[in-house]
Amino acid sequence: MKILMVDVDGVLVHGRPSDGLPLFTYLERDLGLKVELLRQAFFKIYWTDIVTGRDAIEPRLAEVLGKIAPHLRARKLIDYWFENDSRLDHGLLDDLAALRAGGTKMFLATNQEHMRAAYLMDTLKLSSRFDGIFYSAALGHQKPATEFFRLATERAGIPAREIGFIDDVEANIEAARQFGWKAMQWTPGSTLRDAVAAFSA
Known part of the structure; x- marks a missing residue:
């Protein structure tokens, strides 16, 4: 080899760095967004194109959040995501x-x-x-x-x-x-x- x-x-x-729990365990508490709503509106529809390079994460996430969580900026969620999966x-x-x-x-x-x-x-x-x-x-x-x-x-x-x-x-x-x-x-x-x-x- x-x-x-x-x-x-x-x-x-x-x-999560602190306890190893799944990254979105406290998403609703921390950022006011239900995990299942994010899954249905973002991951289920767009993730395959994003993870294979055919779409970009930040603008697509901003579009989705504008509809399901207008209080939340895409970059804030991305930072939370990456930091809690590290x-x-x-x-x-x-x-x-x-x-x-x-x-x-x-x-x-x-x-x-x-x-x-x-x-x-x-x-x-x-x-x-x-x-x-x-x-x-x-x-x-x-x-x-x-x-x-x-x-x-x-x-x-x-x-x-x-x-x-x-x-x-x-x-x-x-x-x-x-x-x-x-x-x-x-x-x-x-x-x-x-x-x-x-x-x-």
Whole structure:
């Protein structure tokens, strides 16, 4: 394995920094917006286009909030969102750093839109821990689409069989394996040692 691809949400990042609860747990209390209303009016209708780079998050969210929560600015909700979905698994990061120090290149492989991808790399400083990021809005396809894995492999510049991958979603693992990556589903209690051993088996 020359490259390890690492998923973000559910692997590296686990909800609110203070307690690990889902990011929108207290959305209504904090910002006066019901989670289900946001889900139905924004995520259900627009998220696929946003996360694959065909639409932009801030103007689309501003349009939706103008109808369902005119008291709330899009940027305030985005800041709340990103800040409340940023609890890093520092133990895993330390293990990844040790593997990287041994010569394995590290990339994030994640379904993200452009603003959060930048937040992950710049604000959370993951750019100092990874050699780069392959994300859905930049690739135009989201996991588990075959095109995501094909484009990430092409841009990595090495054969698929040389790539390892950890992700918490079974469908993504299966798609990666079908493309030729070595992949292990990340679950509570998983360790990087388990993954490396599985890739070598």
